[in-house]
Amino acid sequence: MSVSPFLFETKELTKAFGGLIAVNQVSIGFKEREAHAIIGPNGAGKSTFVNLLTGHLPASGGHVMFRGADITRLPAHKVARLGIGRSYQKTNVFPTFTCFENCRLAAQSRLSTSMRFLRPAAAYRDISAMASEALERAGLAAKAGRVAGTMSYGEQRQLEIAMVLATAPQVLVLDEPLAGMGKEESEGMVRLLQDLARAYTLILIEHDMDAVFAIARVLSVMVNGTLLESGPLEQIRASKAVQDAYLGDGAEAY
Amino acid sequence: MTGGLPKRLTLILLVLLAALALFPVWGPLAFAAKYAFLLQKLTGIMILAILAMSLDLLVGIAGLVSLGHAAFFGLGGYMLAILSPQYEAANLWVVLPATMAAVAAVSAVVGFLAIRTAGIYFIMVTLAFGQMGYYFFNDSKLAGGSDGAYIYVKPVVEAFGTTLVNLDSKQSFFFVVLGALVAVYLLLRVVLASPFGRVLAAIGVNEGRVRGLGFDPMAYKLVAFTIAGALAGLAGFLAASQYGFVSPAMLGWHQSGHVLVMVILGGMGTLFGPILGAFILELAHFGLEAVTEHWLLPMGVLVIAIVLALPKGVAGLLLQWCGKKGEGGQ
Numbered sequence A: 001m002s003v004s005p006f007l008f009e010t011k012e013l014t015k016a017f018g019g020l021i022a023v024n025q026v027s028i029g030f031k032e033r034e035a036h037a038i039i040g041p042n043g044a045g046k047s048t049f050v051n052l053l054t055g056h057l058p059a060s061g062g063h064v065m066f067r068g069a070d071i072t073r074l075p076a077h078k079v080a081r082l083g084i085g086r087s088y089q090k091t092n093v094f095p096t097f098t099c100f101e102n103c104r105l106a107a108q109s110r111l112s113t114s115m116r117f118l119r120p121a122a123a124y125r126d127i128s129a130m131a132s133e134a135l136e137r138a139g140l141a142a143k144a145g146r147v148a149g150t151m152s153y154g155e156q157r158q159l160e161i162a163m164v165l166a167t168a169p170q171v172l173v174l175d176e177p178l179a180g181m182g183k184e185e186s187e188g189m190v191r192l193l194q195d196l197a198r199a200y201t202l203i204l205i206e207h208d209m210d211a212v213f214a215i216a217r218v219l220s221v222m223v224n225g226t227l228l229e230s231g232p233l234e235q236i237r238a239s240k241a242v243q244d245a246y247l248g249d250g251a252e253a254y
Numbered sequence B: 001m002t003g004g005l006p007k008r009l010t011l012i013l014l015v016l017l018a019a020l021a022l023f024p025v026w027g028p029l030a031f032a033a034k035y036a037f038l039l040q041k042l043t044g045i046m047i048l049a050i051l052a053m054s055l056d057l058l059v060g061i062a063g064l065v066s067l068g069h070a071a072f073f074g075l076g077g078y079m080l081a082i083l084s085p086q087y088e089a090a091n092l093w094v095v096l097p098a099t100m101a102a103v104a105a106v107s108a109v110v111g112f113l114a115i116r117t118a119g120i121y122f123i124m125v126t127l128a129f130g131q132m133g134y135y136f137f138n139d140s141k142l143a144g145g146s147d148g149a150y151i152y153v154k155p156v157v158e159a160f161g162t163t164l165v166n167l168d169s170k171q172s173f174f175f176v177v178l179g180a181l182v183a184v185y186l187l188l189r190v191v192l193a194s195p196f197g198r199v200l201a202a203i204g205v206n207e208g209r210v211r212g213l214g215f216d217p218m219a220y221k222l223v224a225f226t227i228a229g230a231l232a233g234l235a236g237f238l239a240a241s242q243y244g245f246v247s248p249a250m251l252g253w254h255q256s257g258h259v260l261v262m263v264i265l266g267g268m269g270t271l272f273g274p275i276l277g278a279f280i281l282e283l284a285h286f287g288l289e290a291v292t293e294h295w296l297l298p299m300g301v302l303v304i305a306i307v308l309a310l311p312k313g314v315a316g317l318l319l320q321w322c323g324k325k326g327e328g329g330q
Helices: A046-053 A076-081 A099-108 A125-137 A153-166 A183-199 A209-215 A233-238 A240-247 B007-021 B023-061 B070-083 B092-114 B120-139 B170-193 B195-212 B217-243 B253-266 B272-291 B296-309 B313-321
Strands: A008-017 A020-026 A035-039 A061-066 A084-087 A171-175 A201-205 A218-223 A226-232 B157-159 B162-165
Touching (some): A035 A209, A076 B195, A084 A153, A099 A125, A125 A153, A153 A171, A201 A209, A218 A233, A226 A233, A226 A240, A233 A240, B007 B313, B023 B195, B070 B092, B070 B217, B170 B272, B195 B217, B253 B296, B272 B296
Antiparallel strands (some): A008 A061, A218 A226, B157 B162
16 A cells, blocks of 8 residues: 555546647645545646546556555446546436436445346335435435436436435546536535535536635646646635636636 | 336236237137138247347347347247257257257357447447358258258157147147247346346446446446347247248348337337337238238338337337326336
């Protein structure tokens, strides 16, 4: 075991698409139970970074370490099994399933295997309980029976989070959970994320600076595929380099 | 909500099932001289319905459009022909499991290679494997080549020296096939409600997210492909038992396409839909053929009309009538 102070970290993580280097030698450490936001302008490589972090894309170079083990080469489904749950920038649910079924399927990933053929999924009480709990926590308990595809956009974003919670993760990697949400919906989501930040190691990709400042304790700023600066909220807010590159004069979003 | 169909629909299906099961009672009264022929016809349709259901597991549930599924159907038939002694009856308790195991093994190998592809490429690869199967039996001396092979003596169903069912009796065979149809339907319903079935249905809806949640879609697709292949093998075994004859055409892409049409017409992903699709397509064929030798023309019109009018197939219409709003990928 390494003596790294981090639960989850990247070491010189790099991703090249042909000649384009989308993520260039990015080293970021995430401490346990710390809410860490990654910000940066569009095209900074944030989403690619998340995809590398969660095994959704193979890295071109560098390493991803989780609890001291190198997980760089693990495929996405194995990364998820380690307890690294992620949500997606674009709503990514099972639209023909009910809310509850979406979460129950997510919770099923906690079974040692889902290669079980005869007993109905509904008979696995622990799994159903996990699903209900996740819905409750994400504020969707009342919508359990609704078919996901018929819910409002904001509710589907909540479901997205509920599904990640139902997998009983240790780390939550949330890719722009507020994307496309109205003001009121955003406020509810920010409260939910603040609540989650107390219980989980949270890695948040987000454009909305107000939300980021309300949730995260640590910020990493990416620009053009490289890590510009990483540190506590106040340090980043005061950083001249970050202000020049990204934040503008005040702390104005976008 | 993963379980049942709407009550009214269940009732409709049970009535249809009862009408079918009682055909040996009302058939002779209604059709007199034609009864024996129709009994065989219905038996044949039920066998195709089993094949269609097995394909639905892939096409309708897992989103894997296979155009080579008949290869496993044909292989099941050929396995019976190969395993049957020439002048004696084979023991069903031996040849049926052996056939299904062999077909499952071949499906696992084909599936292992095919599921690496997706979409149009999956269609191409399964088509290619299907045609390989066709030409294997067409060109080899193993079982009669392009002439096909006969199974002179039907398998016997025995227990402790007593014959339980005489497959030579057309009526008994009808009931055996009916039993198989119901058993396969119920088995697939159970499997679909299981954790495995839920993951498989989710793959059909959104494979990327299934992976993101911690499941390896490849493993689930491979098992589904193997189960579907084994059940197609069962259908092929029954078809070969019925006609006492197998030919390479059983494996060909024509047959694969024919079953795919049954699944689509009937309603993908519903299991009971493909059964209805098999009956509608085959009975329409039979009816139109009796009227005109150019039956393919009105048949084409019928298929186009159903597909245009009912994008979710006959099953979709029934589900709508019976007031089922959402379907959990079933």
